[in-house]
Amino acid sequence: MNNKPVFFILTFVCLTSVRAESSFQSHETIYQAAREYIGQNLTASDEYEIDMVPLDSLLTLPACSKPLEAFTTGDLTKVKSGRVAVGVRCNSDKKWSIFISAIVKVYQKVAVLIQPVKRGDTITRGHFSIERREIAKFGDELITRAEQVENKQALRFLPAGTILTAKNIAEPKLVKKGDKIIISASQPGFSVRMNGLAMMDGAKGQIIRIKNQTSGRIVSATVVEPGMVSVNF
Structure with missing residues (x-):
């Protein structure tokens, strides 16, 4: 009998804690909404990784009774790698909106030199391989197929490990x-x-x-x- 008051107090505290947590939107659901939005808007042929920048652990937002909506002011189809900002909002009776950051790494299979070449050298199949690489800092001129570079001339000295682009090569x-x-x-x-x-x-x-x-x-x-x-x- 002496233990019953303690049991009732602990039960009340646990139930109160569960109710308090359920009244707030979990950060993971916000991250998930942002991840799905980014993935849907990146170029379909790209491979990618998305790492969310954590929100402040003290941040609390009312639980949303409707599905969360993600949005952005930029064009994610042009993202090659790097930090992007995505908005997530709740359109229920308790409206709120927040911007969060994500680190996006986009990968493609591209031509990479496995041997150095000098200016004017003809690039043969033995000079390069097609490898999966992160394509940060590159434009739309990456070489993704062997026939795009095979038997072309190097425009300058290129060391082994160079990711080839259209600016590196020319017709012989x-x-x-x-x-x-x-x-x-x-x-x-x-x-x-x-x-x-x-x-x-x-x-x-x-x-x-x-x-x-x-x-x-x-x-x-x-x-x-x-x-x-x-x-x-």
């Missing part, structure tokens, strides 16, 4: 200044070839200046293959 020069080349000119039912001299370097598809060695005229021609360019009448 098929024609170099001073090369003797064939100028091809054609139209339906007629074609002619002339000897020429390259006045500048050129990659496939590039328009360069060529000197016709017969007439001495300088013409503009499109590089077709090594040693050959084409002109239009």
